[in-house]
Amino acid sequence: MRKYNSRKRILVTGGAGFLGSHLIDRLLGRGDEVVCVDNLFTGSKRNVEHLFDNPRFEFIRHDVTFPLFIEVDQIYNLACPASPVHYQHDPVQTTKTSVHGAINMLGLAKRVRARIFQASTSEVYGDPSMHPQIEEYWGNVNPIGQRSCYDEGKRCAETLFFDYHRQHGLDIRVARIFNTYGPRMHPNDGRVVSNFIVQALNDEDITLYGDGQQTRSFCFVDDLVEGFLRFMDIPNDEGHQYGFPGPINLGNPCEFTIRQLAELVIRLTGSKSKLVFRPLPLDDPKQRQPDIALAKKMLNWEPRIELEAGLKRTVEYFERELSSAS
Template sequence: MPNVPIVKKRIKFIVISSCSLILLVILYRSFLKHKTNGSQSIQNFDKDDWTANSQIGEDLVKDFTNVPQHITNQQLLNQLEHAKVQISILEDRVRALEASTPRKYPQVKYLNYKNRKRILITGGAGFVGSHLVDTLMVQGHEVIVADNFFTGRKRNVEHWLGHENFELIHHDIVNPLFIEVDEIYHLASPASPPHYMYNPVKTIKTNTMGTINMLGLAKRVMAKVLIASTSEVYGDPTVHPQPETYWGHVNPIGPRACYDEGKRVSETLSYAYAKQENVKVRVARIFNTYGPRMHMNDGRVVSNFILQALRNETITVYGNGKQTRSFQYVSDLVDGLISLMASNYSQPVNLGNPVEHTIEEFAWIIKKLVGGKSEVKQTDAVEDDPQRRKPDITRAKTILNWEPKVPLQMGISRTISYFRRELERSDRFQKDSKKYFDSPDLERSQHSRQNFVPDKT
């Protein structure tokens, strides 16, 4: 009897091994699902699905264990095509099984109805907002996120979707929102120059009409509201470091004015409502913040430098690099916001890191932590770019007993790890997408799958 060619033997071995592995994975996942899920017993398992999956696996094994001696290359290719379709169907069913598995959420503290608060976070799917959501959820509160997803992303809060204490509303706060809440964290607004300059009129509307809507909601339901202001209200400061009593030095018609003046008006509105309508307001002036979930291409110092270093590109420093900034890690900011909301202090409070670095120093710090072959070079300065920025946090220390705790190198290392994972994910997605859409076999594979009917399923 003639021997089967080595190539055919290898193909048979690969296909049989793949099918066996898939069946084992299905069996193992099904076992875990019904072992750990107390609400379902093993008797409730969908026997039809299991029979169908088993039948597909048996068909695959039969196809390739009973290869006739006289089989041609074309027939072998047809059987391979048939196997591809079968495996694809198995993959779909594995995904369906995974989707039906109950979600596991981070552990949250239990609070009774007297201590549990309903908290609205506008912009809660954004960088800072999503970290605030995590902290408040773990503390046991009910959290409602309102976001129009201009800069926010559902992926930032997807780990809470479906939780009984969490609700996500796709809503633009330029329009009124009618809900019942105890506290409001008003964080909604694009915060990076490329984002707020993209649509300056909308940025102003968000910080004026949006703030009016939130203050009106707070007035109606007698809720406490925290307004997320910014260090940009100080403009290009002539006082250093900047205390809360400094009125600022802002260009009202410059490229940053839509954000700078929008936040200044937001503060003015807050204190007008506090004086006239007795609304309980808190105002946080937030200085430069960094950490995981930052936008990769938001044009800020941290994200720009880390991305350029990870890609071995030139690290570009705007101007002479002598401008100074003070960077705080996002977890420190979240602690400060929660402490401010819980306090009885109604005047503006700086939340930032008083440790000052030049932009050039910061570029070299990131280059050292990332490694690689990037060079640091200077480029043209940006219009109205503040030359010095450092908060005076005496008020935060005194009133809130708050100051930043996360060291710069630790925070930057965590952020670099996040950006590295994001780059890998992005590159993998692009690679897979290209592989899929550029595949010459795609049309044939789809056609085969559409016309294929499993034998006994």
């Protein structure tokens, strides 16, 4: 295998998805070779079609619940539906993707001695009793609820990553991703940012659950991908036998209520939408805010793009998408 100071051949699972496609753009932009693997359940070829003529890009349609045999230097494991609408559509398959997918990618990393990144989630903290959430917090998760396929699937994947690290000396990186938004979000994924923008652009009622006072922290995708790259590129000579494995929180610590987000989207779109309220879904977290002190220390990283600036770029993307579809 090539050494880390030369051009890398990098596998990105879930590479045709929202986060994966932005990550691939950055990897190709710095000169790496990228193999994009996606079964296109929630990902889309449209997210990567601008790369098809790039000789350093390769697309493979494949489901990570089945083994994959390929020679690579690094692996970013991003494959898994990440929105409640999608991961609750087939909850058994969601758990399989998190658990079997982790086993298969860890087995591949062990065979080729690749460094491997796991896209974990703030959902491992559940409906947190600690605020903001630090990496040492073990979480408050319902193991048998409607969201458990995703929450517990990701928690089990973290267990597998650290057991492979301890038992086999695998070079791992585990990042816990908080709410992220930006261009290429799926318009029907049920996430709050895409929901509000699509509803506002169509002058439809904007749906809030509960009283709208539950909080979230929103990180623009460019900032998040920068955190991915800095985390993955920590060398193995800084006092850690295998670099810094994590887990590490990656997200924006600026906290907003869901109602504040809705009102900001209405203002940015000039929409005539009205706010309507529905019952709060089961196990929906009331607060979600990362403590990113560890990311600041280890990666010299923190988000730079403020919510209004990022939302403007996201609104422009959805405006183009909706106009092209009409």
